[in-house]
Amino acid sequence: MVSERSLAVLHAIVGDYVSSNEPVGSKAIVERHSFGVSAATIRNDMALLEEDELIAQPHTSSGRVPTDKGYRLYVDTLARIRPLSSAQRSAIERFLGESSDLDDVMARTVRMLSQLTNQVAVAQYPSLRRTVVRHIDLVAIGEDRVLSVLILGSGVVEQQVALLPASRVTEAWVHGLRQRIADAAIGSDVETAASAVARLEEDLPMWSQPDETDLVRRVLAVVLSQLQANRNDRIAVAGAANLSRPGGEFAGSLPVVLEAIEEQVTLLRLFGELVHDDREVSASIGRENEAYGLSETSIIASKYEDGVAISKLGVLGPLRMDYAGNIATVRAIARYLNRFLGEER
Amino acid sequence: MVSERSLAVLHAIVGDYVSSNEPVGSKAIVERHSFGVSAATIRNDMALLEEDELIAQPHTSSGRVPTDKGYRLYVDTLARIRPLSSAQRSAIERFLGESSDLDDVMARTVRMLSQLTNQVAVAQYPSLRRTVVRHIDLVAIGEDRVLSVLILGSGVVEQQVALLPASRVTEAWVHGLRQRIADAAIGSDVETAASAVARLEEDLPMWSQPDETDLVRRVLAVVLSQLQANRNDRIAVAGAANLSRPGGEFAGSLPVVLEAIEEQVTLLRLFGELVHDDREVSASIGRENEAYGLSETSIIASKYEDGVAISKLGVLGPLRMDYAGNIATVRAIARYLNRFLGEER
DNA sequence: CTTGGCACTCGGAGCAAGTGAGTGCCAGGG
DNA sequence: CCCTGGCACTCACTTGCTCCGAGTGCCAAG
Numbered sequence: 001m002v003s004e005r006s007l008a009v010l011h012a013i014v015g016d017y018v019s020s021n022e023p024v025g026s027k028a029i030v031e032r033h034s035f036g037v038s039a040a041t042i043r044n045d046m047a048l049l050e051e052d053e054l055i056a057q058p059h060t061s062s063g064r065v066p067t068d069k070g071y072r073l074y075v076d077t078l079a080r081i082r083p084l085s086s087a088q089r090s091a092i093e094r095f096l097g098e099s100s101d102l103d104d105v106m107a108r109t110v111r112m113l114s115q116l117t118n119q120v121a122v123a124q125y126p127s128l129r130r131t132v133v134r135h136i137d138l139v140a141i142g143e144d145r146v147l148s149v150l151i152l153g154s155g156v157v158e159q160q161v162a163l164l165p166a167s168r169v170t171e172a173w174v175h176g177l178r179q180r181i182a183d184a185a186i187g188s189d190v191e192t193a194a195s196a197v198a199r200l201e202e203d204l205p206m207w208s209q210p211d212e213t214d215l216v217r218r219v220l221a222v223v224l225s226q227l228q229a230n231r232n233d234r235i236a237v238a239g240a241a242n243l244s245r246p247g248g249e250f251a252g253s254l255p256v257v258l259e260a261i262e263e264q265v266t267l268l269r270l271f272g273e274l275v276h277d278d279r280e281v282s283a284s285i286g287r288e289n290e291a292y293g294l295s296e297t298s299i300i301a302s303k304y305e306d307g308v309a310i311s312k313l314g315v316l317g318p319l320r321m322d323y324a325g326n327i328a329t330v331r332a333i334a335r336y337l338n339r340f341l342g343e344e345r
Numbered sequence: 346m347v348s349e350r351s352l353a354v355l356h357a358i359v360g361d362y363v364s365s366n367e368p369v370g371s372k373a374i375v376e377r378h379s380f381g382v383s384a385a386t387i388r389n390d391m392a393l394l395e396e397d398e399l400i401a402q403p404h405t406s407s408g409r410v411p412t413d414k415g416y417r418l419y420v421d422t423l424a425r426i427r428p429l430s431s432a433q434r435s436a437i438e439r440f441l442g443e444s445s446d447l448d449d450v451m452a453r454t455v456r457m458l459s460q461l462t463n464q465v466a467v468a469q470y471p472s473l474r475r476t477v478v479r480h481i482d483l484v485a486i487g488e489d490r491v492l493s494v495l496i497l498g499s500g501v502v503e504q505q506v507a508l509l510p511a512s513r514v515t516e517a518w519v520h521g522l523r524q525r526i527a528d529a530a531i532g533s534d535v536e537t538a539a540s541a542v543a544r545l546e547e548d549l550p551m552w553s554q555p556d557e558t559d560l561v562r563r564v565l566a567v568v569l570s571q572l573q574a575n576r577n578d579r580i581a582v583a584g585a586a587n588l589s590r591p592g593g594e595f596a597g598s599l600p601v602v603l604e605a606i607e608e609q610v611t612l613l614r615l616f617g618e619l620v621h622d623d624r625e626v627s628a629s630i631g632r633e634n635e636a637y638g639l640s641e642t643s644i645i646a647s648k649y650e651d652g653v654a655i656s657k658l659g660v661l662g663p664l665r666m667d668y669a670g671n672i673a674t675v676r677a678i679a680r681y682l683n684r685f686l687g688e689e690r
Numbered sequence: 691c692t693t694g695g696c697a698c699t700c701g702g703a704g705c706a707a708g709t710g711a712g713t714g715c716c717a718g719g720g
Numbered sequence: 721c722c723c724t725g726g727c728a729c730t731c732a733c734t735t736g737c738t739c740c741g742a743g744t745g746c747c748a749a750g
Contacts, residue, residue, distance in 0.1 A: 025743050038693055043744070061700050061743050101506060139480045139496055147496060151484055151504075157494060159502040161446060240585060241603035258586035370712050383724055388713070406712050406730045 006045045014074045023063030068286035081328045106236040114239025116329045119317035125234045126311040133193045138178040162222040194227040253296045271312045275303045286319045302334040351390045359419045368408030413631035429677045451581040459584025461674045464662035470579045471656040478538045483523040507567040539572040598641045616657045620648045626676045647679040
């Protein structure tokens with residue numbers, strides 16, 4: 001266990017290193033912080049910290065730099081999360097308040113988040129498992145295809161085309177089929193609606209003409225896939241330009257990070273693994289992300305929920321980032337999103 | 346005007362430089378290409394090329410590198426565009442053939458294009474100006490909001506929520522309104538449908554209860570905005586990771602490029618300006634993009650059309666790119682997209 | 691436990707010389 | 721008139737070297 005003052009020294013090192021991007025030495029610490037002790041004493045503390053692998057020196061005779069483990073302890077011992085300034089709060093309020101549909105909310109959220117943190121912002125679309133089915137529409141477009149449109153709570157719309165082999169599609173036929181599906185599904189949440197539609201398909205011989213069971217089956221399959229499609233496998237991203245900004249962070253790993261952003265699967269898994277304990281905001285630092293090839297990257301994530309759905313958002317950046325500030329910002333945005341989604345729908 | 350052989354030398358320089366990323370000297374040229382003349386002769390040609398600012402030397406005593414102007418002449422004098430290999434063609438066929446809706450087509454297209462060219466691929470969504478209105482739906486969700494769903498040709502769906510001040514929204518009222526709008530709009534293309542809806546709004550006093558004209562007006566405004574919303578202000582992007590790949594291209598300008606990709610507006614304008622002459626595929630090289638802050642970037646773009654809509658797609662990469670190959674690939678994908686969109690819808 | 695002192699380490703800057711790829715130019719030959 | 725081989729020249733890059741100084745570890749004294 002590290003002593004009280006050693007911990008303070010660690011905090012000083014992290015703080016100075018994050019803002020200056022240069023290894024920080026004992027002398028610099030006594031100058032910039034009022035510890036009331038001399039440089040030699042700081043050096044002793046630093047030796048202890050180095051023994052615990054919380055800091056390291058890039059070269060034998062240079063200042064110290066936090067290790068992954070050091071950042072981890074730093075984050076875990078952050079006394080309190082300082083709230084955002086009122087200017088920032090009102091900026092969030094103003095900017096998110098203008099948004100119209102869900103896509104817009106997500107886009108504005110990540111944009112805001114990336115601007116406030118100067119990092120890459122990521123937000124997972126809310127899960128729709130408990131959303132209610134509001135409306136179902138089947139529209140014949142052309143003679144051999146039917147467009148199925150699903151309107152869910154929160155104004156989310158799912159659309160998909162069913163290709164039909166034969167060309168006996170008529171308005172009336174489609175209308176009747178729609179009525180039957182609507183009766184079964186509308187009003188219940190997507191999960192029960194899905195099983196209702198599945199039952200409809202099982203009982204199919206009982207209510208449909210034998211020669212059109214195949215057509216009906218195809219349409220039902222499409223509707224079912226729409227009900228089962230979880231939209232929360234989508235994510236919104238913004239601020240990729242922040243990756244390349246200042247002094248050559250991400251030397252070799254930039255392509256990896258950019259690929260991870262494009263290959264949303266990686267990010268989704270990472271987020272999924274990250275946010276499962278009881279903490280509101282979690283961080284994953286450097287090597288802790290090694291399994292995803294992102295060992296030079298840190299991620300700060302928080303869950304958010306809108307009553308029916310629960311999902312995640314956060315930022316991704318270099319090891320050397322302003323953890324305190326970013327944690328505060330992610331938490332603020334997540335909380336705001338909670339409130340906003342809650343009241344809005 | 347440059348001589349026949351000088352032009353050949355330019356082509357050799359561009360080719361070698363693109364593949365090796367190192368300034369190419371006279372000796373290297375006689376070794377790798379069978380010009381049948383000596384290095385000294387090549388040197389004379391190079392002097393001419395340099396006089397015309399088609400090539401330049403990074404340092405006084407090093408090989409030559411093409412200038413923007415040199416790349417331009419190279420592209421303009423490409424004898425023929427070599428077709429893609431059959432393996433590549435069938436890969437395109439296979440990969441794009443699986444796509445379901447328009448979003449999927451666009452996503453697969455840019456993905457394919459970025460993989461084949463190793464550059465950033467961009468595709469503008471097709472314009473919908475001449476698409477026909479297939480279906481209109483108004484759904485009451487909650488008592489103070491109505492969701493308007495527009496289904497257009499090609500299976501594109503537009504959705505938007507109308508917020509209503511009062512709470513007198515009933516199923517029947519919405520249904521009646523929908524019927525009226527549908528009668529006016531369905532079947533005609535979006536432009537005439539828009540004016541039909543506008544006329545509906547003008548004549549509003551003639552057919553609606555005085556106390557609900559305000560509500561109706563709001564709904565109509567939403568529908569109208571959906572009809573006028575041109576989806577072709579959206580673009581799909583893929584392959585951003587390619588920007589950071591090899592030997593430090595884009596030294597200082599990477600953030601600018603990443604920002605341009607995120608700020609789709611810039612790209613849209615750039616594409617719009619690029620593809621307006623009669624050529625199938627156009628290129629914009631380096632300084633030619635200076636107005637957009639992309640003077641270290643080249644863009645190869647082509648238009649594509651699906652009968653009713655016309656739009657653009659292309660790739661964006663460093664000055665030093667395989668123009669011949671990329672032009673061939675962009676052209677192939679655009680052509681394939683033409684055919685695919687044409688037959689599919 | 692803290693402090694000032696001191697020897698030590700080592701990265702980075704600055705300088706000098708050597709190397710070699712590539713050039714420009716020129717006089718001679720087809 | 722164009723091509724060619726030869727030759728002197730330029731200059732970026734590398735290597736080897738010294739010097740400097742920030743920062744350290746250790747120690748003996750307070």
